[in-house]
Amino acid sequence: MIANICHNLPADFRPGSEREREQRAMESLKWHLRELEPDDRSALWVQTELDDFGYDYRPLLPQHVRDRLTQQ
Incomplete structure (x- = not known):
């Protein structure tokens, strides 16, 4: 599970400015957050x-996922 989430991080942290690496890592994380359902492990x-x-991170999530998290 963690390996799946972290799969792109080595490439995200490739050489570049700190800001560039941070941006690449955030984009990977945003993609995972958009794709996962809130009850997924x-x-x-x-x-x-x-x-x-x-x-x-809630503003990064699709509306239906934010709604479900709010209800918890």
Whole structure:
């Protein structure tokens, strides 16, 4: 599960400025967040990790996923 989520990170962190690497990693993470359903184990892991960091990822999610998270 974690390997699937992190699959693109080595390429995302390839040489470049810190800002470029951060942007590439964020785009990969956004893609995963858009594709995962909120009750998926991978989605729950990502959600927990981002919550622990205090990152507000909800604006990146599709509306139907945000709605389901709000109801929890």
